[in-house]
Amino acid sequence: MAPWRALGRRRRDGVGSGSSMALGMEWLLRPWKELLPGLTTRALQRQYRYRCRHGPPHRAKRLLLSQLFQPLNLREDSVAGLESKPDDLTCKSQRLMIQAGLIHPSSPGCYYYMPYTVRAMEKLVKVIDQEMQAIGGQKLNMPSLSSAELWRTSGRWDLMGKELFRLADRHSKEYCLGPTHEETIADLIASQGNLSYKQLPLLLYQITRKFRDEPKPRFGLLRSREFYMKDMYTFDTCEEAGRQTYSLVCEAYCNVFNSLGFRFVKVQADTGSIGGSMSHEFQLPASIGEDRLMICSNCSFSANVETINPDQTDCPVCKGKLSETKGIEVGHTFYLGTKYSSVFNVIFHTAQNKPVLAEMGCYGLGITRILAASVEVLSTEDSIRWPTLIAPYQVCLIPPKKGSREEMGAMLMDNLYDSIVEAVPQIKGEAVLDDRTHLTIGKRLKDANRLGYPYVVIAGKKVFDNPPEFEVWNQNTGEIMFLTKEGVIDLLSKVQVP
Numbered sequence: 001m002a003p004w005r006a007l008g009r010r011r012r013d014g015v016g017s018g019s020s021m022a023l024g025m026e027w028l029l030r031p032w033k034e035l036l037p038g039l040t041t042r043a044l045q046r047q048y049r050y051r052c053r054h055g056p057p058h059r060a061k062r063l064l065l066s067q068l069f070q071p072l073n074l075r076e077d078s079v080a081g082l083e084s085k086p087d088d089l090t091c092k093s094q095r096l097m098i099q100a101g102l103i104h105p106s107s108p109g110c111y112y113y114m115p116y117t118v119r120a121m122e123k124l125v126k127v128i129d130q131e132m133q134a135i136g137g138q139k140l141n142m143p144s145l146s147s148a149e150l151w152r153t154s155g156r157w158d159l160m161g162k163e164l165f166r167l168a169d170r171h172s173k174e175y176c177l178g179p180t181h182e183e184t185i186a187d188l189i190a191s192q193g194n195l196s197y198k199q200l201p202l203l204l205y206q207i208t209r210k211f212r213d214e215p216k217p218r219f220g221l222l223r224s225r226e227f228y229m230k231d232m233y234t235f236d237t238c239e240e241a242g243r244q245t246y247s248l249v250c251e252a253y254c255n256v257f258n259s260l261g262f263r264f265v266k267v268q269a270d271t272g273s274i275g276g277s278m279s280h281e282f283q284l285p286a287s288i289g290e291d292r293l294m295i296c297s298n299c300s301f302s303a304n305v306e307t308i309n310p311d312q313t314d315c316p317v318c319k320g321k322l323s324e325t326k327g328i329e330v331g332h333t334f335y336l337g338t339k340y341s342s343v344f345n346v347i348f349h350t351a352q353n354k355p356v357l358a359e360m361g362c363y364g365l366g367i368t369r370i371l372a373a374s375v376e377v378l379s380t381e382d383s384i385r386w387p388t389l390i391a392p393y394q395v396c397l398i399p400p401k402k403g404s405r406e407e408m409g410a411m412l413m414d415n416l417y418d419s420i421v422e423a424v425p426q427i428k429g430e431a432v433l434d435d436r437t438h439l440t441i442g443k444r445l446k447d448a449n450r451l452g453y454p455y456v457v458i459a460g461k462k463v464f465d466n467p468p469e470f471e472v473w474n475q476n477t478g479e480i481m482f483l484t485k486e487g488v489i490d491l492l493s494k495v496q497v498p
């Protein structure tokens with residue numbers, strides 16, 4: 001019998017648990033004992049048997065994949081309805097996110113965001129909060145139910161047409177579910193009668209659910225009817241100050257996309273139904289993008305085709321060649337001037353106590369769209385990749401299959417997990433132990449790929465080396481490393497979590 005099997009076997013005749021057997025096992029246990037100091041060979045055997053009977057100890061402390069609400073769990077045949085409606089899967093991010101159980105379709109254009117997705121979203125929100133607050137942004141929260149009166153005042157109740165989700169309350173008073181909040185914020189600021197020039201610039205933002213009755217919801221979270229957006233509204237004393245604030249917010253947007261590691265372009269854009277005198281879009285180049293962009297090969301000029309003559313091939317700035325690409329719009333900024341402040345009477349008082357209309361800007365970042373766009377542009381055909389900073393979990397640890405030659409590596413994996421969490425505080429809550437040991441390592445590695453952990457650690461054959469080594473996959477670079485426990489801890493200590 002192989003020694004690693006003898007060790008795990010429960011024998012009532014004393015063979016396999018006595019000292020004679022333990023002596024024979026010394027060669028195998030030596031490196032392990034160095035990692036698990038203070039444990040005698042017998043204690044090690046005892047722990048191993050306990051584990052066989054009751055599963056790993058300290059269950060509550062470790063994040064076990066089997067206990068996470070992750071409906072995939074993770075077999076293709078368990079994804080309900082996928083085979084029956086292949087036409088509904090209109091792009092890579094939608095397909096990958098549904099297959100991995102990250103989102104679950106509810107009604108057309110509406111999704112459940114499952115726990116992994118919400119983790120990524122909360123991290124993205126943190127990244128955005130940091131950038132918005134760095135430029136003086138203050139977070140508030142406005143009602144989603146927006147009264148028709150406000151929209152009639154701006155003239156958009158009719159202008160928005162069928163895009164607005166409209167409803168009436170029990171008194172037949174009309175509302176819409178806000179797709180954007182220019183009217184609402186202008187009404188709020190106007191109601192604060194005594195706004196002073198000393199309080200400006202005022203940068204207010206919220207991150208909330210928005211609603212848009214899309215004629216053709218598609219591409220999963222890229223074009224849904226219910227979505228999360230960060231919308232900021234700014235108020236300034238004059239046009240010059242307003243344009244300065246506009247540049248400041250655009251810079252903050254660049255910081256957000258840079259910290260996520262995106263290749264993006266900022267293009268001149270049409271002001272559409274929002275209005276105003278200047279507008280830019282932040283676009284991620286992608287083949288499924290719905291926007292056509294013209295980019296100059298010579299200078300930084302880039303524009304949405306909507307804003308220029310579609311037949312134009314020369315750059316209006318430097319006469320260089322324009323080339324066309326498609327993009328996913330993830331951010332949009334508008335310089336509004338006094339379009340809304342004049343209608344809602346958003347005034348502030350100058351140093352001479354003179355009432356003056358405030359100059360406004362508005363700025364959107366599609367939160368759920370950025371999540372889907374990340375998956376769209378970074379993933380391969382069958383493996384999700386997240387920007388490391390916002391990945392739902394940073395690392396997945398895969399212990400050996402039950403009954404395999406390396407089975408005892410499971411204890412080393414438990415020890416590694418505990419050591420990581422203890423030594424690297426930011427990884428606490430970021431490490432998942434894939435305890436589905438009835439599955440092969442290969443099967444679980446495939447699942448880990450589909451969920452997109454930046455790092456996967458496997459207890460493979462080298463756990464019997466002295467010192468034991470773990471197989472570490474850096475999913476974003478494709479690199480595979482063999483590292484000791486200290487090596488793994490050192491690697492993970494460099495991981496940033498927002």
Ligand SMILES: [Zn+2]
Nearest residue numbers: 296299315318
């Ligand atoms: Zn140019």
